[in-house]
Amino acid sequence: MATLELAGLAKSFGALAVLHGVDLALADGEMVVIVGASGCGKSTLLRLVAGLEEPSAGSVVLDGRDVTRLDPAARDIAMVFQNYALYPHMSVFENMAYGLRIRRLGRADIRRRVDQAARMLGIEGLLDRKPRQLSGGQRQRVAMGRAIVREPKLFLFDEPLSNLDARLRVQMRAEIRRLQRRLGVTSLYVTHDQVEAMTLGDRLVVMHEGRPAQVASPLEVFSRPANTYVAGFIGAPAMNFLPARLADAGRAAVLKAGPVIAFADGPRAGRDGRALIIGIRPEDVTVLPEGAAQGLRLAVDLVEPLGSETLLHGRLPGGAAFTVQRAGMVRVGEEMTVGFSPASLHVFEAETGRRLEPVSLAPPARVESSAAMHGSR
Amino acid sequence: MHRRIDWPAHLVLLLGVALFAFPVWLVFAGATQDAGAINRGDLSLIPDFSHLGIFLSVLLHGYGEAGGHPAWRMLMISAGMALSIAVGKIVISVLSAYAVVFFRFPFRMAAFWTIFITLMLPVEVRIIPTYAVMADFHMINSFAGLTVPLIASATATLLFRQVYLAIPDELVEAARMDGAGPIRFLFDMLIPVSAANMAALFVILFVYGWNQYLWPLLVATDPRLDTIVIGIVQLTFGGFTLTPWNTMMAMAVLAIVPPVVVVVAMQRWFVHGLAEVEK
Ligand SMILES: Nc1ncnc2c1ncn2[C@@H]1O[C@H](COP(=O)(O)OP(=O)(O)O)[C@@H](O)[C@H]1O
Numbered sequence: 001m002a003t004l005e006l007a008g009l010a011k012s013f014g015a016l017a018v019l020h021g022v023d024l025a026l027a028d029g030e031m032v033v034i035v036g037a038s039g040c041g042k043s044t045l046l047r048l049v050a051g052l053e054e055p056s057a058g059s060v061v062l063d064g065r066d067v068t069r070l071d072p073a074a075r076d077i078a079m080v081f082q083n084y085a086l087y088p089h090m091s092v093f094e095n096m097a098y099g100l101r102i103r104r105l106g107r108a109d110i111r112r113r114v115d116q117a118a119r120m121l122g123i124e125g126l127l128d129r130k131p132r133q134l135s136g137g138q139r140q141r142v143a144m145g146r147a148i149v150r151e152p153k154l155f156l157f158d159e160p161l162s163n164l165d166a167r168l169r170v171q172m173r174a175e176i177r178r179l180q181r182r183l184g185v186t187s188l189y190v191t192h193d194q195v196e197a198m199t200l201g202d203r204l205v206v207m208h209e210g211r212p213a214q215v216a217s218p219l220e221v222f223s224r225p226a227n228t229y230v231a232g233f234i235g236a237p238a239m240n241f242l243p244a245r246l247a248d249a250g251r252a253a254v255l256k257a258g259p260v261i262a263f264a265d266g267p268r269a270g271r272d273g274r275a276l277i278i279g280i281r282p283e284d285v286t287v288l289p290e291g292a293a294q295g296l297r298l299a300v301d302l303v304e305p306l307g308s309e310t311l312l313h314g315r316l317p318g319g320a321a322f323t324v325q326r327a328g329m330v331r332v333g334e335e336m337t338v339g340f341s342p343a344s345l346h347v348f349e350a351e352t353g354r355r356l357e358p359v360s361l362a363p364p365a366r367v368e369s370s371a372a373m374h375g376s377r
Numbered sequence: 378m379h380r381r382i383d384w385p386a387h388l389v390l391l392l393g394v395a396l397f398a399f400p401v402w403l404v405f406a407g408a409t410q411d412a413g414a415i416n417r418g419d420l421s422l423i424p425d426f427s428h429l430g431i432f433l434s435v436l437l438h439g440y441g442e443a444g445g446h447p448a449w450r451m452l453m454i455s456a457g458m459a460l461s462i463a464v465g466k467i468v469i470s471v472l473s474a475y476a477v478v479f480f481r482f483p484f485r486m487a488a489f490w491t492i493f494i495t496l497m498l499p500v501e502v503r504i505i506p507t508y509a510v511m512a513d514f515h516m517i518n519s520f521a522g523l524t525v526p527l528i529a530s531a532t533a534t535l536l537f538r539q540v541y542l543a544i545p546d547e548l549v550e551a552a553r554m555d556g557a558g559p560i561r562f563l564f565d566m567l568i569p570v571s572a573a574n575m576a577a578l579f580v581i582l583f584v585y586g587w588n589q590y591l592w593p594l595l596v597a598t599d600p601r602l603d604t605i606v607i608g609i610v611q612l613t614f615g616g617f618t619l620t621p622w623n624t625m626m627a628m629a630v631l632a633i634v635p636p637v638v639v640v641v642a643m644q645r646w647f648v649h650g651l652a653e654v655e656k
């Protein structure tokens with residue numbers, strides 16, 4: 001159990017800059033999830049922490065000790081790999097015991113630790129099997145077992161669930177969370193799956209092109225995304241974005257699609273006419289009765305019935321794509337009028353994509369997200 | 378499910394077996410017959426079972442009257458040579474492939490290509506300079522002279538390189554995080570994981586070493602270092618009034634046995650190792 005601090009951690013492969021300086025601090029026992037699209041540098045960040053790659057700049061401090069130049073084995077970190085990376089010629093027991101044997105633990109100690117971890121993971125019966133005799137879920141457990149028996153200061157997970165089928169993934173997700181809570185080991189978890197990220201993390205790091213776009217709690221990231229990238233990435237179906245301009249001395253926005261919307265939470269800074277992007281989540285959109293004075297006309301071109309809800313995709317008068325989520329199965333015509341409460345709006349600056357908070361309001365949570373924003377453009 | 382027998386396929390297979398087995402049978406049958414009869418061209422396809430003793434006598438006494446020595450000695454020399462070459466080649470190529478694939482050092486690719494180029498220089502091509510080097514080292518007529526020049530192997534290095542390249546990076550990294558250093562990684566991971574490939578290669582290299590002719594002929598003129606292959610040939614050019622075909626054939630049969638034993642013993646590994654890398 002330990003704290004982890006990354007300061008200005010950067011990595012380039014030749015001319016290709018993959019990470020542009022990541023600052024991050026993990027509290028003792030905290031589980032932080034790094035989420036981002038494929039290729040944004042998540043694995044690279046994890047491998048820098050593990051010591052499998054040398055950073056181009058910056059430092060890794062584990063439990064108050066600078067480990068930046070240390071060998072992976074000397075860092076007291078355990079990692080769970082996406083493809084499990086079990087040793088194919090060793091039994092499950094040997095797989096879990098290998099790291100301990102190298103650390104010259106006594107036989108009895110090794111036996112005890114492996115047995116304990118195996119019981120925790122429900123793989124006691126598999127200890128004599130070879131990896132190829134195991135199912136995907138079982139291999140996953142063994143890979144976790146191999147990390148657990150080491151009793152490390154830090155766990156690293158690199159998309160550990162992405163090779164499992166959907167049902168098993170949900171089950172293992174809950175299990176990893178329970179296990180991490182129970183063991184209380186500080187953890188860094190990488191995934192491209194936002195559901196995994198939302199459910200597992202005490203905090204999220206949303207990565208975008210080698211920079212953290214936002215570092216905050218899952219709820220904060222969802223309800224107050226720091227920029228349009230985060231807003232579009234987190235939440236399914238993705239947030240709708242509508243071009244607009246600031247109006248009425250910062251108290252309202254004029255949508256390109258027509259209507260004027262007064263901000264519910266206070267005025268935004270800037271001169272009238274400043275280009276904005278208004279974000280609205282599909283689940284916050286309501287369908288208004290036919291002939292309502294307010295609202296936007298939506299020409300529906302695709303209906304996706306998902307069982308518990310229905311997604312309606314279409315276009316607004318300005319031509320912007322727009323998605324509406326409605327509960328249950330609904331029948332719809334070709335056209336409808338939709339509206340939303342001004343309280344559910346997200347306001348972004350068009351030029352930078354940055355979130356615009358009301359000027360009078362300076363919520364305390366802003367500090368963290370603006371610190372993350374500092375790393376971004 | 379009960380399947381119909383595919384007669385044409387079986388026929389072709391049987392023909393193939395006959396084609397390969399016939400010469401062996403001919404040699405076996407010839408060994409049990411009278412040398413004079415073979416010289417006259419009266420080689421019968423039916424072995425004379427009363428003369429099976431010839432195998433034992435060739436094995437234990439060789440062709441006594443011409444001063445040849447027992448086949449078992451030559452078999453030992455051959456086996457020693459083939460084993461040394463096979464094991465030596467595997468050890469050296471495992472190490473060089475390990476270095477080339479897993480370590481970053483200056484001139485790594487230069488080293489690799491140098492090894493690669495030696496593919497074009499088998500013993501037959503470099504036989505005179507190699508002989509000169511052996512002579513300078515006073516290794517003519519020694520067991521070392523017989524084996525050392527044949528040990529370095531570009532083919533085996535290339536094969537192991539391919540095998541090692543197929544090993545997932547994550548496996549290497551998992552071992553690193555578990556604290557395995559380079560030596561441990563070699564012995565605990567690489568060698569066990571590629572054991573099947575090593576066994577398969579061993580079979581091929583053993584047969585290669587066993588069948589060496591030109592180099593032993595040149596470098597080991599001392600009869601005590603005669604390999605079984607040399608022994609057979611000497612019977613042809615040994616200055617006999619009547620070529621002892623039956624003795625020669627008996628010796629040929631004896632010479633086939635050890636490679637066959639090796640192939641059969643390693644068969645399971647052999648097929649497995651050539652066909653796949655254990656994942
Ligand atoms: N060893 C490497 N050499 C060169 N480029 C690399 C290397 N490792 C990763 N990259 C590049 O860095 C980028 C980020 O990779 P990665 O961290 O694996 O992304 P993610 O895990 O988020 O999908 C990719 O564009 C990838 O091609």
Ligand SMILES: [Mg+2]
Binds near residue numbers: 042
């Ligand atoms: Mg990755």
